[in-house]
Amino acid sequence: MPTRLCSLRQAGHSARSWWMLAAVIAIELLVAAVVGMTLVDERAQVEERAAQATRNDALALERELAAIVRSCDIVLGTVIDEYHRELASGGIEAVRLNQFIAAQAARLPEAEGVRVTDAAGTIRYGSDVAAGARVDVSDRPPFRSLAAQEQDGLVISRPQRTRTDQRWQVMLARGAKNPDGSFAGMAFVSVPVENLTQTLAQIAVPEAGAITLRGADLGIIARYPDPDDGDDVVGQSVVAKPLTDLFKTGADAGTFRATTPLDRIERLxxxxxxxxxxxxxxxxxxEGEYLRSWKKSATITAGAIALFAAMATTLALVAHRTRRHLAQAKLEIRRLAHTDFVSELMNRRALLESAELELARARRYGKALSLLVLDIDHFKSINDTLGHYAGDKALQQFATRVRHALREVDLLGRWSAGEFVAVLPETDVARAREVAERVRQMVAATELTLDGAPRLKLTVSIGIATLAASDEAFDTIIARADAALQDAKNAGRNRVCG
Structure with a gap:
């Protein structure tokens, strides 16, 4: 019974330790979840700030570029009005018109001159047109579009290279009409792409950032900065799908995250x-730029959480093992305190505690209870002749045989030197005699094997006592059993009395 109690207590200590470890892990998971949600929220805030920064930059550049285009449009409109006036007057004074155009062109620092063509596409007038010069631009898309009256108002061309130095430029043009409404030519300005790129460069682009100006077909007009490999990107129209989707909806603004096809960089x-x-x-x-600080902070935080979790788990494991070892040590101490060192049965103290409990249970429920006091006959002579080591071996083998002869519920303990006590719950006197006789015969029929000594045969004298109504404590019943044992000894030993 004490062994079973020890096992139950050990299981209880182990369960509490495991629950403590589970609680620590649950707290770690909770902390990790809270920190994780915080990091996700912080990332969302970082992304929103980055998105707002790009929106602000786009708005500032949009105003700057709109002002440039508007200035070009106003100048072109003014030149066309003057051209119309001179056409209506019946003749064009080339010198005066060129001076007028030059004055207007001075208002456009981003453009390279203002020019006017005739209906055939030959440049006739302009701020930088030399006398007698004849430059044909009839093949340029803006001229063809205006001459065919496919478009009215301001026309903005795709980027095209100049015929002289092959630089990229964008042409902005307006058509002119004769008094009878027929096509009379066009006025146009050329804006170098490098000038537009300089306008884009006014925005401080973060590392790996990119600003792009695109035309009506989403082809690139200008980009800042150029890709690291230095390839000419003007005119390329491959764009990320989110931009294409926005363009198709007719949206004027929007923010998206996608990989830029040009350089395969993920951008907001x-x-x-x-x-x-x-x-x-x-x-x-x-993304790598605007999330850099967040990623660094997240890495440090994750490392700290991992370190905290590792330390907490380690401490919990150490505490768990310490509690388990302490519990085992306590149980071992308790076992040693209740176990006879030689026979490994209950000692006298443990037997008394257990016997009192059985006695109380038997009295409470009106059950029978019997007691056997067993004394190895002439045990002292074994110690005297063969030594205490042989005596201890004899006790161990005797205890093993008696234990096998009893039930699991029966209690057996060492009472004194060669004396043992067995408590038999729910056993009347007749049944107790049967058990005692079986034990006596088993002991008498068994030879004990001792190291370095001839086989030894033992006999045992047994006294029996059964619980009586007058028994108030264990002492009274064991006194009767002890008296019966003395009767067995006086009657010649190796017998059962009681």
């Missing part, structure tokens, strides 16, 4: 149409 990009004109701006910030 704001898109904006230049108000009133077929020009589109994109301002993008690389």
């Amino acid at each position: 990009t704001s898109f904006r149409k230049v108000a009133g004109y077929p020009l589109y701006l994109t301002v993008g910030r690389a």
